[in-house]
Amino acid sequence: MKNADLYRLVWMSRPLMQATEACVEAGLRETELTVRMRAVLEILREHGDLTVPDLAQRLEIKRQYVQVMVNETLTSGFTEQRANPRHKRSPLVALTARGRDVIEEIISREMALLDRISAGLDPEEIATALKVVLAVTDKMKQAAGDGK
Template structure:
């Protein structure tokens, strides 16, 4: 690593810190779901439906960037909870439309509100510019890595 410059080393460290970041984020999300009967996977389904409205499983899979078969399992779990429901899809008989129930909508709004309060508290020690720069760097790194692996959409 003698010829690697400091910038490259810092970028490498940034990439490797993504795993502990995601593990800590998932742990925090899990803590926030205590008493809700939701799993992190179910919460993800609720959040996408809340943010984008009704979706099919393939649409959810695309938004979550996860294989459709895995998202189908996530949706099946969430359907049995009563937080989402399915309706026939006039455009595709084998791909029903999933939508939040009133209970699911109220629950995800409460969860997101609590999570945004945590983000508000954490952001107090950071400048708007620092957050914008970090986001710009992460988006650039993800794009660069996806281009190199052929995963770019």
């Protein structure tokens, strides 16, 4: 098969994501966070205060589902709503001090795990793998949009 390695790379993304999610879940056991709540906190940590539609765009999932995720973080006190000077009916979602502290601790632990996982892996090969995965993802999105 001409593209056997590319085919395998694409299909290995699922077991990689499942294993990654299991590691993330294990790292959240001592917190009140779910994986989906963690995703919201991570995006807010990286990008600052955002609206639900902005979060949905960054997470690449439907706005309605992100609203459910945000509601969970609001109820748990990890985020809060703030007035949005650009849009009265679409408040900004912001990390609380509690939310910032917990996501910083989680990411610190995850980075330590990645340090252990990366032992023995060539940084240049990791960079190449990332470049390939980004390119394949972009081309798959284009192909899906083309309806081909």
